[in-house]
Amino acid sequence: MAARLVKITLLGLVVAIAIWAAFPLAENHAWIGLGILVATTAGLLYLYLTRRHIPAKYLAPGTLLLVAFQVFPVLYTASTAFTNYGDGHRGSEEEAVVAIQTASVTQVPGSVQYALSIATTGDPATGPLVFLITDPATKTTKAGDAKGLKKLDPADVTVGVTGKVTAADGYTVLTAGQASLRSKEITALAVPVDGGAIRSSGLSRAYEGKAGRLYDKGCDCIRDTTTGKVWKADRRTGSFVAADGERLAQGWKVGVGFANFTRVVTDPDISGPFLRTLVWNFVFAIGSTGGTFLLGMFVAVALHSQRVRGRNLYRVLLVLPYAMPAFAMLLVWRDMFNKDFGLINNFFGIGVDWLGQPMTARIAVLLVQLWLGYPYMFLVTTGALQAIPGELSEASRIDGAGPWQSFRRIVLPLLMVALTPLLISSFAFNFNNFNAIYLTTEGGPFQPDNPANGATDLLITYTYRLAFGGSGAQYGYAAAISIFIFLIVGTISAIAFRRTRAQEEVYA
Amino acid sequence: MRWLKKVGWRHAVGLLAIVFSLGPILFVISAALNPLGTLSSSRLMPTGVSLDNFTKLLRDTNFGQWFLNSVIIAGTASGVAVFVSALAAYVFSRRRFRGRRTGLLSLLLIQMFPQFLAVVAIFLMFGAITDYWPAIGFNTWWGLVLLYLGGALGVGTWLMKGFFDTVPRELDESATVDGAGHAQVFFRILLPLVAPVLAVTGLLAFISTINEFIFANIFLTDSSAKTLSVGLWGLVAAEQRNTNFGMFCAGTLLTAIPTVLVFQLLQRYIVEGLTAGAVKG
Numbered sequence: 001m002a003a004r005l006v007k008i009t010l011l012g013l014v015v016a017i018a019i020w021a022a023f024p025l026a027e028n029h030a031w032i033g034l035g036i037l038v039a040t041t042a043g044l045l046y047l048y049l050t051r052r053h054i055p056a057k058y059l060a061p062g063t064l065l066l067v068a069f070q071v072f073p074v075l076y077t078a079s080t081a082f083t084n085y086g087d088g089h090r091g092s093e094e095e096a097v098v099a100i101q102t103a104s105v106t107q108v109p110g111s112v113q114y115a116l117s118i119a120t121t122g123d124p125a126t127g128p129l130v131f132l133i134t135d136p137a138t139k140t141t142k143a144g145d146a147k148g149l150k151k152l153d154p155a156d157v158t159v160g161v162t163g164k165v166t167a168a169d170g171y172t173v174l175t176a177g178q179a180s181l182r183s184k185e186i187t188a189l190a191v192p193v194d195g196g197a198i199r200s201s202g203l204s205r206a207y208e209g210k211a212g213r214l215y216d217k218g219c220d221c222i223r224d225t226t227t228g229k230v231w232k233a234d235r236r237t238g239s240f241v242a243a244d245g246e247r248l249a250q251g252w253k254v255g256v257g258f259a260n261f262t263r264v265v266t267d268p269d270i271s272g273p274f275l276r277t278l279v280w281n282f283v284f285a286i287g288s289t290g291g292t293f294l295l296g297m298f299v300a301v302a303l304h305s306q307r308v309r310g311r312n313l314y315r316v317l318l319v320l321p322y323a324m325p326a327f328a329m330l331l332v333w334r335d336m337f338n339k340d341f342g343l344i345n346n347f348f349g350i351g352v353d354w355l356g357q358p359m360t361a362r363i364a365v366l367l368v369q370l371w372l373g374y375p376y377m378f379l380v381t382t383g384a385l386q387a388i389p390g391e392l393s394e395a396s397r398i399d400g401a402g403p404w405q406s407f408r409r410i411v412l413p414l415l416m417v418a419l420t421p422l423l424i425s426s427f428a429f430n431f432n433n434f435n436a437i438y439l440t441t442e443g444g445p446f447q448p449d450n451p452a453n454g455a456t457d458l459l460i461t462y463t464y465r466l467a468f469g470g471s472g473a474q475y476g477y478a479a480a481i482s483i484f485i486f487l488i489v490g491t492i493s494a495i496a497f498r499r500t501r502a503q504e505e506v507y508a
Numbered sequence: 509m510r511w512l513k514k515v516g517w518r519h520a521v522g523l524l525a526i527v528f529s530l531g532p533i534l535f536v537i538s539a540a541l542n543p544l545g546t547l548s549s550s551r552l553m554p555t556g557v558s559l560d561n562f563t564k565l566l567r568d569t570n571f572g573q574w575f576l577n578s579v580i581i582a583g584t585a586s587g588v589a590v591f592v593s594a595l596a597a598y599v600f601s602r603r604r605f606r607g608r609r610t611g612l613l614s615l616l617l618i619q620m621f622p623q624f625l626a627v628v629a630i631f632l633m634f635g636a637i638t639d640y641w642p643a644i645g646f647n648t649w650w651g652l653v654l655l656y657l658g659g660a661l662g663v664g665t666w667l668m669k670g671f672f673d674t675v676p677r678e679l680d681e682s683a684t685v686d687g688a689g690h691a692q693v694f695f696r697i698l699l700p701l702v703a704p705v706l707a708v709t710g711l712l713a714f715i716s717t718i719n720e721f722i723f724a725n726i727f728l729t730d731s732s733a734k735t736l737s738v739g740l741w742g743l744v745a746a747e748q749r750n751t752n753f754g755m756f757c758a759g760t761l762l763t764a765i766p767t768v769l770v771f772q773l774l775q776r777y778i779v780e781g782l783t784a785g786a787v788k789g
Contacts, residue, residue: 003692054603058694061595063661065592066659069657070626299522302517308515308518319771320533328764331741332535335749347552371532435721490617
């Protein structure tokens with residue numbers, strides 16, 4: 001009875017959340033989203049009201065979350081790997097045309113002048129900017145942002161004596177002080193109109209300028225009205241290209257097939273650094289996993305003896321690094337390696353620029369990994385050692401084996417059976433250990449001739465820089481490398497899992 | 509001599525390991541107590557004892573709020589994650605159904621995809637969510653929790669399945685004979701038996717969530733919404749690196765205290781939980 005009550009309450013909650021979520025979707029006419037929402041809710045209700053499909057009842061909550069917040073974004077990312085999506089190639093061709101025309105706007109003699117008020121729909125300091133303009137001839141008021149111009153209802157607007165809008169429903173008019181703080185954004189804002197755009201000149205006047213470059217539908221090209229130069233649309237690369245090869249900065253998103261993938265192999269500027277990064281990535285993942293495992297196991301074996309007093313105290317103190325917040329300790333290590341104020345140079349009285357040279361930087365990050373990771377390996381090895389029956393080593397001793405022999409032939413193989421799955425997942429984790437690099441060296445040190453790829457860069461930090469770095473986002477290319485990473489780690493792990501006995505047991 | 513050979517070297521190894529483990533932590537403690545509070549004046553051994561860094565941290569930054577945000581986000585995310593993966597682990601361990609093998613393997617493979625490389629897609633997606641449902645969008649606890657829950661199934665399904673496998677099937681079979689349904693078997697019989705592993709997976713998930721940096725950094729831009737990792741990182745970013753180091757170390761210690769305590773309490777279970785699934789048989 002109580003169980004039934006819980007079930008009804010939970011299902012009621014699901015329906016309530018679905019209804020709450022449905023309103024904004026319906027208001028914005030997002031019919032596809034609404035359809036998915038209704039189908040999902042109906043599916044859940046069916047699943048939990050029928051007596052069948054028992055496994056699905058238990059798998060549904062996790063799977064739903066997995067699909068919505070992991071599988072969907074991953075598939076979306078994978079699909080961008082086949083496009084040129086990135087800075088300069090974000091939207092459609094129409095959006096690129098609007099951007100080009102708007103950017104080329106200049107004030108010409110006879111431009112219409114407007115009285116301007118700066119407003120926002122959000123917070124005065126950070127909200128999206130809106131131009132409220134008053135036409136000097138007709139006295140009509142309009143609101144404009146980067147998307148375009150919108151007429152305002154005169155009833156909602158108060159116009160001051162200078163012709164400027166002083167208040168408008170739904171907008172917050174910025175004071176002169178607030179506006180001057182955001183003058184850069186205000187200068188950059190251009191409201192597209194037919195054949196040109198409205199831009200500000202100062203904080204209280206705006207003009208409607210003419211576009212210097214116009215799109216011509218007949219030739220599918222952009223023409224400069226003063227010089228007559230023509231940039232033709234190239235649908236293969238998604239950009240406007242002139243006869244002399246000059247390319248306009250604003251392009252659009254097109255499919256490029258496997259170009260992003262082949263670029264890694266064929267472009268010599270990329271393939272060289274890429275290969276070096278890949279090799280270092282393997283060294284780092286194997287070094288981190290192997291190093292922590294060897295040290296952790298060595299200490300665990302050393303302390304695994306009835307005759308060692310105070311084993312618990314050792315254990316409590318040894319595992320402290322594992323319980324410290326890793327992100328903070330990575331930053332502490334970064335500062336300990338600091339050339340000028342760092343502890344390590346201070347302590348030994350030397351002046352090595354640890355993170356400034358490729359070799360020492362690599363050693364440093366591996367050492368940090370060792371410190372962070374070996375307590376975990378120590379813990380699990382200790383656990384596994386305790387699970388191995390003592391009679392086994394005793395029997396081998398009676399048969400005349402020395403301590404090393406009995407460790408090598410009896411204990412180690414048993415340990416490996418228990419720990420291989422953990423080693424594989426540790427390898428996979430370290431292969432993409434973003435924090436370990438980003439919070440310590442940020443991928444550096446960098447060669448002066450190649451600022452995109454540093455000596456300690458892993459593929460993942462390199463990709464992150466491609467996608468979000470300062471020199472222009474290349475989402476498509478970054479997504480292609482993510483797929484490479486996925487294939488490499490997935491293949492290695494799959495092979496390794498297949499070869500362990502643990503696999504058979506898991507499926508037994 | 510004989511003692512040295514048999515036991516002495518073991519102590520030597522243990523002591524060296526402790527020096528290695530505790531060195532950096534000692535440095536953090538000294539830096540946190542350092543009255544000057546800069547990186548350049550911090551030494552391995554404390555040079556003075558002052559609580560200035562702690563009072564400055566609590567007074568000048570939103571540390572308390574960051575702490576609360578972190579605990580709530582990581583607590584909710586790891587709690588739900590443990591429950592969700594326990595549900596999945598139960599059927600993977602106890603039921604035979606079509607797609608079981610594929611399900612287990614794809615769970616493993618999906619985890620191999622570096623999730624944060626999908627960050628562009630996630631950013632666009634949550635941009636749309638913020639427009640429709642601001643309550644679960646950027647700068648909210650729920651948005652980040654939901655995102656972390658995307659990886660919930662991967663957190664402990666494999667680990668817990670191994671643990672469920674070690675519980676004799678006869679137990680649930682006899683309960684079924686006595687008329688218990690599948691839900692009763694799960695909630696009344698199995699869950700209490702695997703409580704230690706639930707605690708351990710929960711703790712591990714909690715630690716990794718509280719350490720998460722990339723998504724939190726993108727999601728939470730308001731100072732009052734930040735988590736510990738984002739807030740503390742901001743303290744030692746760029747030019748303030750030297751001056752704020754003492755405050756940063758004070759924050760690190762305050763962050764560590766709860767985890768270290770729980771960790772020491774649960775240590776025995778952690779060892780068992782991590783190895784039990786693998787060592788059996």
